[in-house]
Amino acid sequence: MTTNPEPSSVPIKILLAEDDLGQANLTMKIFSEAKTPFEIVRVRDGEEAIRYLKKEGSFNTAKTPDMILLDVNMPRMNGFEVLENLKSDPLLSEIPVLMLTCSNSDADKALAYEKKANFYIVKPGELYQFYDVVKYVEEIWLSGLKQAKP
Numbered sequence: 001m002t003t004n005p006e007p008s009s010v011p012i013k014i015l016l017a018e019d020d021l022g023q024a025n026l027t028m029k030i031f032s033e034a035k036t037p038f039e040i041v042r043v044r045d046g047e048e049a050i051r052y053l054k055k056e057g058s059f060n061t062a063k064t065p066d067m068i069l070l071d072v073n074m075p076r077m078n079g080f081e082v083l084e085n086l087k088s089d090p091l092l093s094e095i096p097v098l099m100l101t102c103s104n105s106d107a108d109k110a111l112a113y114e115k116k117a118n119f120y121i122v123k124p125g126e127l128y129q130f131y132d133v134v135k136y137v138e139e140i141w142l143s144g145l146k147q148a149k150p
Contacts, residue, residue, distance in 0.1 A: 011037040015065035017049040017082065018042060018100070019074045023123070027069065027100070030130055034138045041065070046077025050085055053092055065095060070117075072101035072108060080115055087116040098137065 014031075018024040024042050031040060041062070043049045049070070052059045068086075072079040079099060086092040096118040101108065104122050112120045121137075124130050 011039045012067065013063050013065045014038055014040045015049065015052060015068045016040050016042045017044075017046065017068065017074065017079065018071045019044050020071075023071075026127075026130065027134075030134045033131075034134060036138050045074045046079065046082040049082050050077065053086055053095075054089075064092075068095055068097045069100045070097055072099055072103055072112070080111055083112070083115045083117055 016024060016027060018027065028040050028042070031038065041052070043052050049068075051057055052062050053064070053068075055062050070079045070082060074082075077085075079101070083097055083099070086095065086097070093116075097116075098119045098121055099112045099117045100121050100123060102123050109120050121133055124133060
């Protein structure tokens, strides 16, 4: 879990579903430089994401995330299957989901939006571009979530 503490604010809770440890670490490292306070919890595959979101097994005390960063290509259950599962659950369907993927396929983008993803982000190839993505997520998504928190 990565935390970017700011004592006077309630942190935004982010669930990162990413099977690649290197990509997960990079994402958490770059987010650690954001100004918005947040907590990131990482799960390693789609099945673990569903168990976390439904508070099953070892995740029975998990906090419901304010936002989900969801990789498309994961083992056991891919991101599209996770997205479809959570958007069909009335208790989870309102959580914003940002698909985070290496796929620039128009078919994948269309499928993500068909399954009600809130946004589709292609993982950039260059580190500086990844900072731009995080800046966008912070300015558009995290700031909106921060305003909505009590």
